[in-house]
Amino acid sequence: MKRIVLYDCGRLMARAKSATPTGIDRVDLRYLDHFLNDPDTEVIGVGQKSDSLGIYADADVATIHRLLCRRWLDRAPLSDADKRTVTRTYLRGKVMSLGAKLGRKLTGARFPGALHRRLAGRGDTPLFYFNGSHKGLTKEPLFAAMKAELGAQLIFFVHDMIPVDFPQYVRPGHDEKHAVRMRIAARQGDLIVWNSIYSKDRFYAFADREGIAHPPGVILHIGVEPHFQVLPTSDVTEERPYFLIVGTVEPRKNLRVLLEAWELLRARGGPVPELRIIGKRGWVTEANEGDAERAASLAPDVVELDRVSDDALMVQLSGACALLFPSFTEGWGMPLVEAAVMGLPAIASDIPAFHEAGQGCALLLSPDSPEAWADAVTRYADPSLPDRATALAGLLRFAPPLWPAHFDGFEVALAEYMRNVAEK
Incomplete structure (x- = not known):
């Protein structure tokens, strides 16, 4: 009209x-x-x-x-x-x-x-x-x-x-x-x-x-943007498994639960995968006060990459074990969808928006349980366990918006x- x-x-x-x-x-x-x-x-x-x-x-x-x-x-x-x-x-x-x-x-x-x-x-x-x-x-x-x-x-x-x-x-x-x-x-x-x-x-x-x-x-x-539907190529060979969290580092994104999970992983002994934080630092409230210092103290197991271009993000996504999305609340879940389109499993918070955005293809955990996140990370990082392979198979039914x-x-x-x- x-x-x-x-x-x-x-x-x-x-x-x-x-x-x-x-x-x-x-x-x-x-x-x-x-x-x-x-x-x-x-x-x-x-x-x-x-x-x-x-x-x-x-x-x-x-x-x-x-x-x-x-x-x-x-x-x-x-x-x-x-x-x-x-x-x-x-x-x-x-x-x-x-x-x-x-x-x-x-x-x-x-x-x-x-x-x-x-x-x-x-x-x-x-x-x-x-x-x-x-x-x-x-x-x-x-x-x-x-x-x-x-x-x-x-x-x-x-x-x-x-x-x-x-x-x-x-x-x-x-x-x-x-x-x-x-x-x-x-x-x-x-x-x-x-x-x-x-x-x-x-x-x-x-x-x-x-x-x-x-x-x-x-x-x-x-x-989802069309370029996320084309898998990038990279000559980089990663020496250790890594996980990503993507988005502005602000209180509701709940980086803290991952930092606590990585502290648990260190305390348990054995190999510790790398956590890569992709996103600029946002504002600070009581909910995330001290997180930046805590993340720095966990280096080199925790690395901040700041914001990156979509091309660089796609390369990071293509080599990761999983996307981690521990938010307390979201209106939608764009990084979750982008990861799913690229064939990357997601471990995310059990919140309403992620049930909808993830289409049942993401592992959903309590945003308040660092133990649960540490356990899931351990399972997804170990190629001898079936968890990540099962998640990859589940992504075949994902229908991208x-x-x-x-x-x-x-x-x-x-x-x-x-x-x-x-x-x-």
Whole structure:
């Protein structure tokens, strides 16, 4: 169907200079790519600034899309000229945001004249606002005005409810900030996209506590990137078995249980496999205070590799005994899915999202039992035992979630929503 999409590019513009994407970055870029490549969709890049909306130049949206696809999806390095282009586009976006704020202060208008001119004469063409990243979502009057003044219908991608449900794992104040975002999504959202059944259930539980009616929505698993489906080749011969934990080292990722497990392995005597930590260090709360020092004390059995490119990550995954994923909570489990697609077994926490993402192909353990993790690591590292071979055989039934199916599901859900609107 013909449509106009106000695509919130705020996060992509802010993250444009990052060499590697987060999971949210991947989703955000994939949705922008989907809309830009749909011949029936006119995309207008927008960004929030306080309680007003700014509009990005079409050329800047196209540039950021092209260069981020090259860097994040195609894994190709940017030239120096491309990097300068990214910086200039980023700075123009900052100017746009300041202009939107200034325009609101001087004229009282939430929406710039350029946006009104773009929308003039659209007739019955449906107008949607899409936010795929949680970025902004703090000024509810702005979103109410999009509906009342522009006639837009609002679509939000909800990645998780973790800050609300588990405030002990986030920075101080982030729980209430996320609650504000989710209130706006629940009250103003016309269609919600969730990445898992668990995320939907927690979102609706939050809406119930807030006394907000459930907005309609659809559960769509995040697609695995195609390059993870091609096994890399490596000339490196590993001298000892190793395991990986992948992701930002933050409290809910529960690195501590693995550090305690490796201390147990050392105390038991015999060969100790290597633990490789792939991910930048995040914030520290009581839940992970002292973990960095503890990890350093376990060298050379525990090694921190910081963030790595997808290509380097794939090489690491291809040679590991298993992926370790001991999180206390997740909205989904992208590293688990990527590992499964590559034929790598996973040992993960027994939490709802991993039942869904792992499709029964991961060994699930209590996130509070270092003894259980130490025992599992020992079994998977020993080629004379059947545990790892059995896990490998189980991966043959894993059905990877793919982006084409994701967007087919999105379009079906959106078409159904529009039919229901027309029938009212």
